Amino acid sequence: MKPDHKRKSRIERMTLKNRILLLFVASTLIPFICTCYLSYKTINSILNTKLQSGIQGNLKQVTLSLENSLNNLNHVSQQLAFEGNIGQQLEQFMMADQPYERSYLTDQIKYQLNLVTFTNPNIGLTMYYFHNDRSFLFETTGVKESFNIDRLPVIASYYGITYYGPHLSNDQFNNQYVLSALRKVELPEREDAYVYIESGFKLTQSILDLDGVSKNANHLILDNNGRISYSELKDVFPENTMFPGLTSPSLGSGETSEYYWYRQISNQGWSVVSLISKADYNREKNRWIVQMLALFLLFTLVSLVFGWLLWKMVYRPLARFNKEMKRMANSNFDAVTMQSRIPEFEMLLTQFQHMKSQIAQLYLEVQTKEKRRADLEIEKLLYQINPHFLMNTLDTAHWLAVMNGQEEIDRLVTSLNKLLYYNLRKGNQVATIREEIDSLKHYLTLQQIRYNFQFDVRIRVDDELLDVSIPRFILQPLVENALYHGLDDEGRIEVEVSKNERLEIAIQDNGAGISEETISALLEQEQVERQRAGMGIGLNYVKRMLESYYDGNASLTVSSEMGKGTRIVIRLPIHREGE
Missing domain, CATH: 3.30.450.20 (PAS domain)
Known part of the structure; x- marks a missing residue:
């Protein structure tokens, strides 16, 4: 060229x-x-x-x-x-x-x-x-x-x-x-x-x-x-x-x-x-040169100011228009009021805002449809499980065990029936600590009958905290984690619910302990937990549940020492029942 x-x-x-x-x-x-x-x-x-x-x-x-x-x-x-x-x-x-x-x-x-x-x-x-x-x-x-x-x-x-x-x-x-x-x-x-x-x-x-x-x-x-x-x-x-x-x-x-x-x-x-x-x-001449340079800078500054004023009238509205286009490209459809005081730009921005509103409305409709589809899939899954059929069947097994004098089977079926009713209940996903503790006791009854070793479970809850609201089904996965990772004869699990500025739930066991790599896998890799836990729900589920309900205001920490046991602590904001 x-x-x-x-x-x-x-x-x-x-x-x-x-x-x-x-x-x-x-x-x-x-x-x-x-x-x-x-x-x-x-x-x-x-x-x-x-x-x-x-x-x-x-x-x-x-x-x-x-x-x-x-x-x-x-x-x-x-x-x-x-x-x-x-x-x-x-x-x-x-x-x-x-x-x-x-x-x-x-x-x-x-x-x-x-x-x-x-x-x-x-x-x-x-x-x-x-x-x-x-x-x-x-x-x-x-x-x-x-x-x-x-x-x-x-x-x-x-x-x-x-x-x-x-x-x-x-x-x-x-x-x-x-x-x-x-x-x-x-x-x-x-x-x-x-x-x-x-x-x-x-x-x-x-x-x-x-x-x-x-x-x-x-x-x-x-x-x-x-x-x-x-x-x-x-x-x-x-x-x-x-x-x-x-x-x-x-x-x-x-x-x-x-x-x-x-x-x-x-x-x-x-x-x-x-x-x-x-x-x-040459100092006098140098002083004159300095004065001329100062005037030069002054004239340059004045010309730049006038140029900037013209740029503000013409170029700045264009830059704002470009910024709004980038915001829309990033799925940000919030309306922003901009005044350029130039009729041509005002008309262009008005048309652009109208177009952005239409796109936002279409985007919201698509998002709503996708959410409804996901809800339908979950509801379909729940109906496939058909909890009423399971409850009626278990009630029949319960009365057969009573009629035949099978007390152990009766206790097992009764606990399983109550546990399934609590876990598969539709509708509200919030429960109280009282309900979570009762469900946990039924779960522990099933596990003590199922396994051929004895373990001790101690539950301590302040009475004033029994009616505090928490997400449903968060204690059972944490206790299940303790059972699946090294608990044996003379094992001990301690569940303590206390108040220390925030609601604090601690699960402590004296099992074999968990390595740092395993803890990371349990918290981050859902598939690993599903392979190891019978019900397919573990620490990762609890972590995601807390993030969903409390929007970053809750925390879950896991500390473990090989050969000495594991401690899991959940800290939550305190909400009473109905809040």
Whole structure:
């Protein structure tokens, strides 16, 4: 088959519902997709300009903040390093021999240092540092034991002063990032004297988090040679290494495999680099794409809703009509009222309901005829047995036995006559427990005369239960089961009728017991029971009788242990005579 023919065949097989939904979705989404494509081109250009201008503006503010902090360090270090009041007092302290004089000069120098730091709130740890023996004097706060000037990251170094990039403060009471400076002090006695000053880094950090652009950015600070002095991405761009993206000293932007970067160079030669991952850089575009996808889903949902409304008006009545046809195929003729609110479907459903009613009536007539036929067959069988003829014949045998003094035969015939009258009685199939017990006693009399072994039967019934109604002819098959399955001399059968929320009838024997396979056969296979029981009626009959009368509300359980006996228990709802 050619491809065009296949495609045409596939379209022809498409259901009405799918065709409606496809048309609605196509008519809604095609214009929307064209609009999205044009708007993407426009927003892409706008977003690129917005992101780049925001990043560059933020970098300028960061650079200006760092320059101001470094200029402040330069200004304070000049006051402490060059000749002046503090410089003269430091020189006198270094040359003083008397303890009193050194103590006085110490107080004066500390006073001057505190005055300088007080007038500069951003200044933190301040001290004089002697590089040769790595000692320090006149520190304004405690100094950490790990202090090592050679490990600090250098930002820039010129004109006798060295600036160190953001690092953890050497103040033992401060764990914040700071900027620091080291300026040489000219002392006649010491060539290794320096003044060390730290300044806070909080202002610059707050600028780094100034706007929405920088929140997605990380920053580097490079020294004059392009070496990384400070890094917020130490795993990717470790400190004290060369920045890999810098191929020219004056380069202002570029990219690596995972990041876009922008650089702002300060007047002092060092620079600040802003790093934005390519994923974050495209976040605005991705957000727009998500919004477009949300609108796409909304438009799709709207088109599907409209398609569903049309399907509800046209396709749903057809589906209900199909369901009714399946119900009728399963012999369910109950009338179901359906309103489609479409005149054409209403007329079709009315005609279908009329047809279904006619079929149901015909089905009921056939069912009634079959039931009458089955009843006639049963009645025919009962009349073939002709119980009146049997009763009259047995009465004659009874009087002959009495006239000839045959008491055993008389007892046998009398019991058989009463038992047959009870079992073959026509009409009502319900009896009382009293009647069932009397019939059972006659049956046991016949069996004791018939068999050549003795067995004991004990019957216990609560007096208040004698008038409870039960199906006729259910006790005799259960006792017969006990006689046919292993009962011998000194055998015992116990029949107990009690009330325990429900009516409970228990038949217990001490015979040889029954295997699980035999129990299953007796309950399920009617033919097996007929072969083993003389009257052809057994456990299977009782089980079916209970199911028929009580519709699943009665139970029959059989438990047996080989060599110890069998117990049969029937549990029934309690109904009084006449109910």
